[in-house]
Amino acid sequence: MPSQEEIFNSVKIALVEALAVDDDEVTPEATLVGDLGAESIDLLDIVFRLEKAFNIKIERGELVPDDIVNDTQENYVKDGKLTELGLAEIKSRMPFADLTSFEKNPMVQNLTTILTVQDMCYIVEQKLNVAN
Numbered sequence: 001m002p003s004q005e006e007i008f009n010s011v012k013i014a015l016v017e018a019l020a021v022d023d024d025e026v027t028p029e030a031t032l033v034g035d036l037g038a039e040s041i042d043l044l045d046i047v048f049r050l051e052k053a054f055n056i057k058i059e060r061g062e063l064v065p066d067d068i069v070n071d072t073q074e075n076y077v078k079d080g081k082l083t084e085l086g087l088a089e090i091k092s093r094m095p096f097a098d099l100t101s102f103e104k105n106p107m108v109q110n111l112t113t114i115l116t117v118q119d120m121c122y123i124v125e126q127k128l129n130v131a132n
Contacts, residue, residue, distance in 0.1 A: 001128055002054075004121070011120050014049035018042055028118040040112070050120065056127040063115060063123070065093045069108045082106040096122035 002010070012026045019036050032038040038046065047058045061067065068089050071077045076086030087106055091099060096119045102110060 004125065007054075007121050007124050007128075008117075010053050011050065011117060011124060014046055014053060015117065015120075018045045018049055026117055028116065028121070030117050031113060032115045032117070032120070033113045036117075043112070043115075046120070050124055054124055054128060056124065058123060058127065064111050065090065068093070069111060077108055080107055080109065082108060082111075096126075 008028065012023060015021065015026050015032075015036060016023050019038055019042055021036050025036060030036055032043065032046070043063060047063070050056070051058055068076045068082075068086055071086065074083070076083055076089060082090060087099075087103065090097075090111070097114055098116075099114065102114050
């Protein structure tokens with residue numbers, strides 16, 4: 001099992017390659033979208049690189065639960081905002097994410113903007129722990 005530092009370094013390499021950013025920009029608290037300029041297609045590339053680097057599988061919807069954000073029944077999302085039930089579900093499915101600022105204005109479109117480098121490291125670490 002790689003150490004947290006080894007995981008961070010591998011995640012950093014994947015982000016530098018996928019996003020063409022300088023390695024000093026990739027800090028644990030840097031957001032993928034806001035700070036590093038990732039777009040949705042980049043997130044797919046990042047996931048692919050991490051799966052390959054660590055021999056893990058990150059299922060579609062694990063970063064941002066698609067079934068919640070694309071809710072058409074208005075149980076989780078109403079008028080583009082997460083409902084209380086939706087927010088509770090996001091918290092349970094994304095325990096790695098700091099939702100503090102997002103909760104103030106839980107617009108679905110802003111959900112991917114909160115993902116950080118540390119969140120990616122956490123996901124990798126959890127996948128590796130399950131594999132062992």
